[in-house]
Amino acid sequence: MRVTVIGTGFVGVVTAAVLSSFGNQVIGLDVDHEKIAKLKQSKVPFFEPGLEELLTVQQAAGNLTFTTDYQTAIAAAEVIMIAVGTPSTTAGGADLKYVLAATELLTPFLKDGAVVALKSTVPPGTLSQLEAIMMKAGKHNFFTASLPEFLKEGAAVEDTLHPDRIVIGATTPKTFEILRRLHQPFKAPILEVSPESAQMAKYAANAYLATRITFINQIADLCESNQANVQEVIAVIGKDQRIGQHYWYPGLGYGGSCFPKDVKELAYYSRQVGQGENLFNKIAQLNDQRIGQMMKKYAQLVGGWQGKQVAVLGLSFKPNTDDMREAPSLKVIPTLLEQGATVRAYDPQALESAQKVLPQSESLRCLDSLVAACDQADVIFALIEWPQIISFDFSQVRAAKTQWIFDTRNQLNQSTLTNLGYKYAAVGQAPL
Numbered sequence: 001m002r003v004t005v006i007g008t009g010f011v012g013v014v015t016a017a018v019l020s021s022f023g024n025q026v027i028g029l030d031v032d033h034e035k036i037a038k039l040k041q042s043k044v045p046f047f048e049p050g051l052e053e054l055l056t057v058q059q060a061a062g063n064l065t066f067t068t069d070y071q072t073a074i075a076a077a078e079v080i081m082i083a084v085g086t087p088s089t090t091a092g093g094a095d096l097k098y099v100l101a102a103t104e105l106l107t108p109f110l111k112d113g114a115v116v117a118l119k120s121t122v123p124p125g126t127l128s129q130l131e132a133i134m135m136k137a138g139k140h141n142f143f144t145a146s147l148p149e150f151l152k153e154g155a156a157v158e159d160t161l162h163p164d165r166i167v168i169g170a171t172t173p174k175t176f177e178i179l180r181r182l183h184q185p186f187k188a189p190i191l192e193v194s195p196e197s198a199q200m201a202k203y204a205a206n207a208y209l210a211t212r213i214t215f216i217n218q219i220a221d222l223c224e225s226n227q228a229n230v231q232e233v234i235a236v237i238g239k240d241q242r243i244g245q246h247y248w249y250p251g252l253g254y255g256g257s258c259f260p261k262d263v264k265e266l267a268y269y270s271r272q273v274g275q276g277e278n279l280f281n282k283i284a285q286l287n288d289q290r291i292g293q294m295m296k297k298y299a300q301l302v303g304g305w306q307g308k309q310v311a312v313l314g315l316s317f318k319p320n321t322d323d324m325r326e327a328p329s330l331k332v333i334p335t336l337l338e339q340g341a342t343v344r345a346y347d348p349q350a351l352e353s354a355q356k357v358l359p360q361s362e363s364l365r366c367l368d369s370l371v372a373a374c375d376q377a378d379v380i381f382a383l384i385e386w387p388q389i390i391s392f393d394f395s396q397v398r399a400a401k402t403q404w405i406f407d408t409r410n411q412l413n414q415s416t417l418t419n420l421g422y423k424y425a426a427v428g429q430a431p432l
């Protein structure tokens with residue numbers, strides 16, 4: 001099938017590469033000339049395991065090309081997937097300007113019978129805005145659909161090749177038939193639903209996972225008020241089949257490109273439809289406050305940050321990505337600097353993207369060596385559970401000067417660290 005993916009960000013590039021691996025003729029289209037120039041040379045402008053290899057193979061096979069030209073990309077496309085960004089507006093709603101601009105730009109070249117499918121995360125009702133644009137331009141023979149994306153950064157290729165489910169939100173049998181055919185090779189369950197259900201399901205999935213994180217953070221806070229340990233609590237509740245052991249991450253709250261914005265967009269949507277007094281507003285608020293509250297606790301433990309040297313380990317929002325969107329480091333490091341600390345930060349992959357958003361100075365240096373970042377540190381923050389950080393032998397950097405290790409993801413071996421003479425604080429248990 002001839003498929004065009006508009007927007008070659010995380011979702012777009014992975015989708016284009018995977019669809020081409022199933023023998024489709026795929027074009028990736030973006031307005032960012034620099035990005036397209038890199039992609040044409042099989043260079044992925046961000047870190048995502050396995051993606052560059054897949055891209056190289058598919059481009060060499062002639063199944064995948066990239067362009068900035070709408071006519072080239074759209075004129076022959078049977079399925080057009082829109083995967084542009086939908087950031088939040090200042091009020092918290094989904095900003096649809098990129099989605100609507102892409103629709104305006106594709107419309108003149110749309111061929112009869114083509115399917116325009118939205119992969120971007122959007123609120124219910126968005127498809128009618130796209131349809132209005134296309135019909136205003138005199139186009140009437142097209143189909144629309146919502147195809148929400150559930151991939152996880154850091155495991156995006158695997159998630160896209162082997163999805164838990166494929167959701168097709170559409171209204172006509174023909175649209176379902178075309179998109180079912182396109183997705184058959186994935187051998188995943190295909191759920192055919194209304195566009196609104198597809199859009200709500202995407203928000204519901206992310207809001208649920210964000211709620212789980214916020215829930216266990218609240219339990220962790222209570223554990224710190226007594227002798228409980230949140231990891232032991234998780235072990236107990238996880239045995240209940242209805243609850244399960246998976247996806248419990250007490251820590252500094254959720255970050256990344258999706259959860260914070262999707263929860264806020266759902267909260268905004270709730271207010272729009274007159275149901276603003278609900279869980280989602282509260283979850284967003286609790287998560288926004290989380291790092292500030294935790295930093296106050298840490299400041300008390302170390303007796304204030306003034307004059308302290310701090311090693312911050314892990315800068316991206318999670319392991320296996322260099323994505324800095326809503327990364328905890330973006331709140332932790334400015335707080336430390338404002339309160340008089342010097343920071344030496346380390347990340348195995350995200351140094352380049354981190355330096356774009358964390359200006360380097362005498363007080364802040366981002367380094368490519370974990371050992372160098374910990375040298376002379378009074379305090380070590382293990383912020384992200386990169387394998388390089390959680391498997392590190394901290395005896396290598398043990399210095400009399402270093403007092404505390406703050407394990408904000410509960411991933412380090414506490415008895416090893418306390419035996420080495422560190423003071424150790426995890427989340428949801430009394431500091432040791």
Ligand SMILES: NC(=O)c1ccc[n+]([C@@H]2O[C@H](COP(=O)([O-])OP(=O)(O)OC[C@H]3O[C@@H](n4cnc5c(N)ncnc54)[C@H](O)[C@@H]3O)[C@@H](O)[C@H]2O)c1
Pocket residue numbers: 006007008009010011012029030031032035083084085086098101102105119120121122149150151152153257258
């Ligand atoms: N990143 C994720 O993990 C993830 C997961 C599931 C869903 N989503 C959703 O998918 C959508 C895309 O997310 P992303 O992280 O890939 O975004 P991104 O910001 O990484 O990429 C968006 C791309 O769209 C391009 N673009 C903007 N306007 C354009 C236009 N008019 N024509 C062509 N290209 C244009 C940009 O240049 C950019 O390359 C969002 O709605 C997001 O919420 C993201």
